[in-house]
Amino acid sequence: MPLNRETERLFAYHEATKHSYASLRAVRHTLDWANMPEPFRHYEGTPVVDLPADPPPPLTPALDILLGAPPPPDPEESTAVFLSRLFFYSCSISATKLVRSTGYRYSLRVNPSSGNLHPTEFHFAARGLAGWKDGLYHYRPSAHMAELRATGNWNERLTRSSAPLALVLTTIAWREAWKYRSRAYRYCLLDAGHAWQSVALAARALGCRAQARGHFADQQVAETLGVSDEWPLLVIEIDHPASPSPGGRAEWFGGRPNRLSEELVEYPLIDAIHASSALDAEDPPVHSAAPVPGRTGPIALPPPVSASRAFGETVRQRRSALDFQGGDRTITFAQLATLLAAGFRPFHADFGEGLVRAYLYVHRVDGLEPGLYRHDAPSGTLELLRPGDQRLWAAALSLGQDLAANSCVTFSLVADLPRAAALHGTRGYRYAHFEAGAIGHRFYLAAEAMGFQSTGIGAFYDDDVHAYLGLRPGEGQVVYHFASGYAVRDDRLQPQE
Ligand SMILES: Cc1cc2nc3c(=O)[nH]c(=O)nc-3n(C[C@H](O)[C@H](O)[C@H](O)COP(=O)(O)O)c2cc1C
Structure with a gap:
């Protein structure tokens, strides 16, 4: 062909990151444990909003959510409970493991991740959701909280629809590259695929439709989110009952992203494939x-x-x-x-x-x-x-x-x-x-x-x-x-x- x-x-990156018997033995890679990236991102200094603890579990059989029609949304449910359920059943901490020999304890989440390194971060923009301040948020899984990074209407900048709730999944490639080196970009993308379905199915279990968008102008979405070491990969628009909202005053808090490692090792192959798969605002929409x-x-x-x-x-x-x-x-x-x-x-x-x-x-x-x-x-x-x-x-x-x-x-x-x-x-x-x-x-x-x-x-x-x-x-x-x-x-x- x-x-x-x-x-x-596309093939140049894929070929260069293939495993073979020889490639695995050609370079010795030892993990630098002291420099392991922190698996939790915080935007320090932002106002935080508690999400209600232990939100009620969606009771519809999981196979019905995967194969059948979704249940109707609960009209009585508050926005805070809805958002708490959405995140609790898609990307929160769900278990802990203890390594007895060392006493080391670490957490696992609802969404799986290669090496449990969790490169995916979850941001969301809310507009017109009853009882919830319009704005741009980052989900903090370590505490099941939302960090308010800005008030106002951010949905229009992030979506092409009138969806009142839009999640943006970003990836921090360094978290995976620390262990998997240049091949790590593949794992970031696979992890994002898992995270997308985790969110989409939780939304479905709560009676909402989720539409994913992979085709957006990367730089513009990154600038809107105010992120630097996070690369936006997917926007998920969630259709939830909302009322029209002018969005209110836009106030930017942003917050300081926590440092993940002492040292960041560059992987030029990852930067190159990510840059070559980026889109500008003028790019035409995808073929179906x-x-x-x-x-x-x-x-x-x-x-x-x-x-x-x-x-x-x-x-x-x-x-x-x-x-x-x-x-x-x-x-x-x-x-x-x-x-x-x-x-x-x-x-x-x-x-x-x-x-x-x-x-x-x-x-x-x-x-x-x-x-x-x-x-x-x-x-x-x-x-x-x-x-x-x-x-x-x-x-x-x-x-x-x-x-x-x-x-x-x-x-x-x-x-x-x-x-x-x-x-x-x-x-x-x-x-x-x-x-x-x-x-x-x-x-x-x-x-x-x-x-x-x-x-x-x-x-x-x-x-x-x-x-x-x-x-x-x-x-x-x-x-x-x-x-x-x-x-x-x-x-x-x-x-x-
Ligand atoms: C993209 C991807 C690749 C993975 N590759 C391996 C693998 O090669 N071998 C393995 O034992 N586990 C693999 N895993 C499983 C992860 O180690 C596991 O998801 C992680 O430790 C978190 O545990 P949990 O899935 O129970 O939450 C992979 C998971 C994902 C999402």
Whole structure:
């Protein structure tokens, strides 16, 4: 396939950050623990607004939120409670782990994150929400509070709609680069995809529609937010009942961003791919993504199952498995079909969907023989590519991580990057990863709702995966691995007070 300039740029970063047996052994990287970036951002000196503690959990079954129609909004609910629920069930702290040997304690959140480093920050603009001051806020997950960074009407500058609530997800690439170096930008994008779905599904559980926008002028949004080391990646417009509001007096507090590390190490490849996927205000809107041309595979997926576990409980109990139990425990073919139905349901985003498809390493699924399969979302079918035990391959390709073999099923999510570039230019690199992260997030929640667990896997030998899947150059690039099964017990998890 001939490469144009945009595709070349996008591939240059992707190629340069591939893992291979040789690349992992070529450079030794030891983690500088003393310089580990602080996982919580605060804007010091801003007025803070408490969000009500322990907000009521959304009780609709999580699978209904993933696969069915949303419940109606609660007309009696105050804005403070609504915002508290939105953040509590999408990105707040939900667990603590204790490393007994060192006494080190750290927190985990509702949204997962590569290395638990949490590069994503959540800002929001509110306008006309009853009993809530119009303004620009930053969510502080460490205390479940909102920092008021400015009063007035900021929504119009951040959205193209009249949405009374707009979240802007930014990323702090250094947080991930500290550990993952140049490859970290991929993880920032995947994390943003998870965070987007975490917010969108919580909004849905509260009866609101969430529309994501990836296509905006980067500099203008960054300037509006008054951020420097945070890069805006996604704007999420949330449709919530509101009254027209003139916005009141605009007063800027801003606040001082806390310093995250003593020293910041530069990663020029990350700066370059981020800059080359940035847009100016004058750029035309994106093309809408047509679905991938369908190929009908021979194995029809059964209809999804139902499960009663409530959304609120599901999202707060979600945890990544350290490893899976292996052994004889299986999931059913219908449960696997439910994961796929949830993961590949259309998204509400200006960049569409259909850039990513799943390949499956089926280890222990009742009613489906072990083997390597390709999923075709438009026709809802699977195609068997290689029969037989895939455990060794799944683990070996996932950088030797056992959890990819001990799961019931492991996925390679493969993105059509030339198509992403043809539709969206270099910006398409972001969108392919957002989509993969979003699919992974829905897999996490669907599995948890059905009583088993998952783990996102960002580390894999890229070109070995392509060779094993039989992908010729230009046919697709693996962007994410994901495993689901029955988690082993994690003794570090502490009960939440
Ligand atoms: C994009 C992404 C990549 C990840 N890659 C790996 C991985 O390669 N291996 C692994 O064991 N866990 C991986 N994880 C799981 C994280 O370690 C986990 O989300 C984090 O420790 C927080 O734990 P929690 O998901 O229970 O909140 C990944 C998670 C994400 C979102």
